Amino acid sequence: MTAVHAPVGGPQLEQVRRLITEVPGPRSREIAQRRGAALPTGLTSAVGVYAAAAGGGVLLDVDGNSFIDFGSGIAVTTVGNSAPRVVERAREQLGKFTHTCFLATPYESYVEVAETLNRLTPGDHEKRTALFNTGSEAVENAVKYARAATGRPAVVTFDNAFHGRSLLTMSMTAKAAPYKAGFGPFAPEVYRAPMAYPYRWPSGPENAADEAFTAFRDLIDVQIGAGVVACVIVEPIQGEGGFIVPAPGFLARVADFCRERGIVFVADEVQAGIGRTGAWFASEHEGLVPDLVVTAKGLAGGLPLAAVTGRADIMDAAHAGGIGGTYSGNPAACEAALGVFETIEQDNLLERARVIGDIMTRHLREIAAEHPIVGEIRGRGAMVAVELVEPDSDTPNRDAVAAINRDCVQHGLLTLTAGTFGNVLRFLPPLSISDDLLDEGFEILRAAFAAL
The missing domain is CATH 3.90.1150.10 (Aspartate Aminotransferase, domain 1)
Known part of the structure; x- marks a missing residue:
């Protein structure tokens, strides 16, 4: 067994399990x-x-x-909850100003978060980052960027996917109950491909990568038409779908296919990103360099913040004023994110x-x-x-x-x-x-x- 690791951050709570009432009390x-x-x-x-x-x-x-x-x-x-660097940065920011709206009067911390994500996400190409509030919102904006850059409408997702609860991301999500039941009609031009789910692949895990990729390729080339597909979006590890790790090599083949067809390859790292898997991003385990990377959840240590980071040519394709939001990149959340980056790197x-x-x-x-x-x-x-x-x-x-x-x-x-x-x-x-x-x-x- 490894040595006991000293808890990082949080209130000075005794690190013990203790039940003093029935549950719930x-x-x-x-x-x-x-x-x-x-x-x-x-x-x-x-x-x-x-x-x-x-x-x-x-x-x-x-x-x-x-x-x-x-x-x-x-x-x-x-x-960690209430991690010291996260709390201190957010607290100091709240004492200065709580909001200006970055679209009206910008501030440096937004820029610093973007610079950090541009540095940390896979690939050494020129990148840009835009900040949002939630994973759903960031996924929707990734689709907007892809559509603006390609001039195409269609979006391809996968079985077992979860991308959010807004209209478009709910349409992209695979599971009906509880996420979609009773909330239709759904957004158009959303298509679903099989996921190379080794444990449940019908002909066995050894065939999952090849057969799932063949079905994916035929869906786009034959049924949809590659010329109308703006983006393919995938979770490198499917979260709500059950922590499904795709069969080895499957995602790399999907990414190569997208590159050949001029399709934007989007990695939804909302649940798996920001250090959770032992790398900054789960894409790194497969050697992937996505065109766009979506982050949220662990990004700001509990404060609402999300991001789309990607190739400069794609991110610069949206027209001025076409992307944004009143609360997007809130200053306290930006400072919290900088505290998260520091904590992961320094600890x-x-x-x-x-x-x-x-x-x-x-x-x-x-x-x-x-x-x-x-x-x-x-x-x-x-x-x-x-x-x-x-x-x-x-x-x-x-x-x-x-x-x-x-x-x-x-x-x-x-x-x-x-x-x-x-x-x-x-x-x-x-x-x-x-x-x-x-x-x-x-x-x-x-x-x-x-x-x-």
């Missing part, structure tokens, strides 16, 4: 009652506890219970993500050896998942995932689910978590599997 239940009268029923939350503070590898609820955090706010607080968190991934994978392999419902363990760095199936089959086991998730919360561990079939447990601990808390969290998970 009385204060959380009281807030939940108020919520029922104030919020629409469609706005749901994964667990019934309400947060009071968080940092390092724990989250404290309003009843004083301390939970081990394996979710990071869905990959947002990658550097060597890319290496820490790889270590965390090794620890998680070791624990999950031990669990898999005892429980035949584990179909596959997959992921990269501190972005790891298990797909659960019925014993002796590949039939999705959604009920087991739900039961394990509930059991973990009851015992002080916050986990997340995912997957097109709802049968994936995903693990996204903050990179500030200690080895001790990681080990303790997986003991809780092991007990939850045993309880089935």
Whole structure:
């Protein structure tokens, strides 16, 4: 086992799991009652506890219970919740001014964030960056840039994809319930290709890359027509789809195909980017140099910020005034992002993500050896998942995932689910978590599997 890693950042919370009430506790239940009268029923939350503070590898609820955090706010607080450099930069900025609108009166921190993303994203070509508020908004603007640069309308996405909840990104998302059901009609000129999903490829994982690429190529060349496709957009690791790592070589072939056909290749790094996988961007694991890279989630340590970074000729194609937004690149969020960059680089968190991934994978392999419902363990760095199936089959086991998730919360561990079939447990601990808390969290998970 590696040495215990000192927690990075956050309030001075004791780094322990501690349950002092039932879960959820009385204060959380009281807030939940108020919520029922104030919020629409469609706005749901994964667990019934309400947060009071968080940092390092724990989250404290309003009843004083301390939970081990394996979710990071869905990959947002990658550097740790309330990380000191993030907090200090944002706090100082809030004391100067909260907003001017970059389109009206610009400020340097926006430029500095853009310069940093231009430096860090794959490739040494000339780049430009534009900032937005959310991943959905950034994905939409990536499509706008691609359409402006190519003069073409069509967008190609993949099975199991999740790109957001706005009209266009909802249309690009593969899963109907809960993201699309009842919200149509959808945006036109969106097409979907098979994903080289090794575990579920019909003829076996060894054929996934070749056969999926053939289907992708034929979809564009035969059914759509390459001359009308503006962009192909893909998550280098599919997030909500279940942490699917495409078959080796598939994405490189897709990128080469796009280059040959004059199609913009867009990497949606909203969940996998900003150090989560042990590299700045998941694209790096496949040697990809995307034309456009979309980031959000972990970019600003919990403050709303997203970005599109890409080739200068593509990014400069949109006409003046065609891109922007009132809050896009908020100054406090920009300062927070600069704090994230500093924290990852100065605290060597890319290496820490790889270590965390090794620890998680070791624990999950031990669990898999005892429980035949584990179909596959997959992921990269501190972005790891298990797909659960019925014993002796590949039939999705959604009920087991739900039961394990509930059991973990009851015992002080916050986990997340995912997957097109709802049968994936995903693990996204903050990179500030200690080895001790990681080990303790997986003991809780092991007990939850045993309880089935």
